[in-house]
Amino acid sequence: ADKxxxxxxxxxxxVSDTVGTLAAGTLLKAGDxxxxxxxxxxxxxxxxxxxxxxxxxxTGATPEQSRARAEAxxxxxxxxxxxRTEESIENMAGGYRAQLKPLEEKRDxxxxxxxxxxxxxxxxxxxxxxxxxxxxxxxxxxxxxLDTTPGYLNKKPVAPTSPTGAGLPLLLGxxxxxxxxLGLLLSWxxxxxxxxxxxxxxxxxxxxxxxxxxxPRERAAGAGMLxxxxxxxxx
Numbered sequence: 001a002d003k004x005x006x007x008x009x010x011x012x013x014x015v016s017d018t019v020g021t022l023a024a025g026t027l028l029k030a031g032d033x034x035x036x037x038x039x040x041x042x043x044x045x046x047x048x049x050x051x052x053x054x055x056x057x058x059t060g061a062t063p064e065q066s067r068a069r070a071e072a073x074x075x076x077x078x079x080x081x082x083x084r085t086e087e088s089i090e091n092m093a094g095g096y097r098a099q100l101k102p103l104e105e106k107r108d109x110x111x112x113x114x115x116x117x118x119x120x121x122x123x124x125x126x127x128x129x130x131x132x133x134x135x136x137x138x139x140x141x142x143x144x145x146l147d148t149t150p151g152y153l154n155k156k157p158v159a160p161t162s163p164t165g166a167g168l169p170l171l172l173g174x175x176x177x178x179x180x181x182l183g184l185l186l187s188w189x190x191x192x193x194x195x196x197x198x199x200x201x202x203x204x205x206x207x208x209x210x211x212x213x214x215x216p217r218e219r220a221a222g223a224g225m226l227x228x229x230x231x232x233x234x235x
Contacts (some may be wrong), residue, residue, distance in 0.1 A: 005052055006027045006074040007047050007052055007054070008047075010054060010081075011045050011046075011054060012235070013077065013080065013081070014045045014054055014056070014073070014077045015040060015043060015045050016080075017036055017040070018074045019073060019077050019080050020036035020039050020040040020043075020073070020076075020078055021036045022076035022079060022080060023036075023039060023069070023072040023073045023075070023076035024036045024039050026072045026075070026076065027068065027069065027072050030068065032068065032069070034069075039069060039073070042058050042059045042060055042066075042069065043056065043057075043058055043069075043070075043073055044056075044057045044058070044059070045057075048100055051230070055155065056070045056073055056077075056157075057070065058070040063159035063160050064159050066156060066159065066160060067160075068157075069159050070157045071156075071157040074153060075153075078150045078151055078152075078153075078210055081150035081151065081203070082119070082149070082150035085148045085150065086148050089143050089144075089146055089148065089213065092143055093140050093143045093144065096136050096139050096140045096143075097140065099136055100133060100136045100137070101139075103132055103133050103136070104133060106129055107126060107129045107130060107133060110122055110125055110126040110129065111126065121234070134192050146193075148191075200214070
């Protein structure tokens with residue numbers, strides 16, 4: 001039976017609104033008033049590789065809240081899966097019973113006709129109907145005998161002792177690395193696309209000609225004007 005399970009589909013069912021609504025109803029009875037949408041927002045359901053297991057984890061305001069909500073959601077999923085399986089079995093059994101009723105009526109009619117000196121075709125038809133009735137009855141019995149256990153919890157949910165995920169030191173380190181990388185990227189972009197010349201070497205490289213002289217800035221000038229024709233100026 002496990003080979004027929006589509007674990008991807010089961011995972012989608014576990015995070016469905018139906019499961020969320022069932023779990024929210026259970027939590028409300030325990031004093032935790034939360035909507036199904038908000039409840040599902042903190043849920044994460046994963047499937048470990050090469051298994052038919054679903055792992056429920058929950059992010060809540062407190063460790064106890066996380067534990068209680070994860071347990072409620074897992075139990076709601078199992079309850080929904082059980083109800084869905086039982087409904088499917090009942091629908092199939094109902095279809096077989098619908099086929100069975102006219103056959104039983106026909107069998108009763110033929111039994112009234114059967115007796116001493118009954119025609120062979122009546123006897124043969126009655127025998128065929130009895131075989132069909134037996135086959136349908138067997139299928140109904142097999143459906144009733146099916147195990148509808150939806151699954152079970154491998155581990156009882158426990159409250160986490162510490163937050164999961166990246167800690168503060170790791171986040172700070174990652175932030176520093178990302179900031180450094182962005183700074184280097186912006187510096188390279190400015191170097192490539194900014195046409196301003198920032199050194200004599202850049203000017204020589206850009207013009208492909210030697211530099212003959214420079215005009216110094218006047219230190220006392222607040223506006224940064226170039227000093228031309230004054231003492232100490234160079235050409």
